[in-house]
Amino acid sequence: MTTAIAARDELKFGVLGPLTISAADGSLMSLRGNRLPALLTELLFHANRWVTVSRLVDVLWGDTPPKSYVSNLHTYIHRLRCRGIPIEQVDGGYRITVDVASLDLLTYQAESEAGREAARRGDYETAARCFRTALRQWRSANMCAIDQPHLELEAARLETERVTIVEECVDAELACGKASELLGELDMLVRQYPLRERFAAQYMRALAATGRRAEALRVYQRSRHALVEQLGIEPGRQLRQVHEMILNGQ
Structure with a gap:
């Protein structure tokens, strides 16, 4: 019952x-x-x-x-x-x-999925708008503030997912030609997450799109140094491809 x-x-x-x-x-x-x-x-x-x-x-x-x-x-x-x-x-x-409207988590999940669906259709304006709405649901990365290990694990999972949504949002906005608007945010993200190659690649693309190719190449060198020093690995395929495109003037 x-x-x-x-x-x-x-x-x-x-x-x-x-x-x-x-x-x-x-x-x-x-x-x-x-x-x-x-x-x-x-x-x-x-x-x-x-x-x-x-x-x-x-x-x-x-x-x-x-x-x-x-x-x-x-x-x-x-x-x-x-x-x-x-x-x-x-x-x-x-x-x-x-x-959905009564819980920020449900709103975040619904808008994230709507953004991904729009991106799959190639509708990047709608995707970016949905992703930004999703991300605005986050008031703080310090979720719950409750001393419970089980909840901390769930909060950590959601935080990892949030960062992925930020990456997908930036991709959508780059596809909309908003490179100059993203420079400040990407500079902060690369500093905050120095080992996330996707942010570095996005920052390089935004810099190159605004005519700052030399700065984009320096971002690659800093990212490569962090990966080698902290993880003992070379940059992955995505970051290398962006680097090569910028070297070739594409």
Whole structure:
């Protein structure tokens, strides 16, 4: 048997940064302690999908749950429901049900997929717009700010995915002829992620497109040095190809 509770009108959640819960009037709801935020964040990471009790127990207590973990978990769920948070129960698990517009993670995922679909069609203007909307959902790379290893792993996975979306967004905007607009952002990204060859290749392409070929070649040398010094490898095919194209004046 499934039990559910109606959500408070227009309650919105944010997990792409520290956890936030906001009402329709913009007021923020706070949750005391560490376990309630951890429990809600785990459910939101898997919004509209069932999360098993064993998974929630792992998130809340790790390998040393108390003997009363079942009743404790029920108490925490009850406290969240009393705040108007829509959590359903079924044998073996729980689910929070929210729509795309009510959770930044779902908005981010929907816009990212729309961007990728547009890019596959060759509609780079739409792709870039969708990617930027997706990336605006991120308030901070410091997701959750909750001391729970299980949540940290999920946050790290999402951060890695975010960086990939940034790369795809830059590719779309370069295809739209926005090289000069991207120079400042790419300079920052190359400094922040010196071992991500795609950012270096994109920066080189943007510099070359704006007539700054010598600077583009210096970016290649810096990137190659970082790869050799830190990883013991030479640049990959993509970076080498961009380097060769710039050397050949293409």
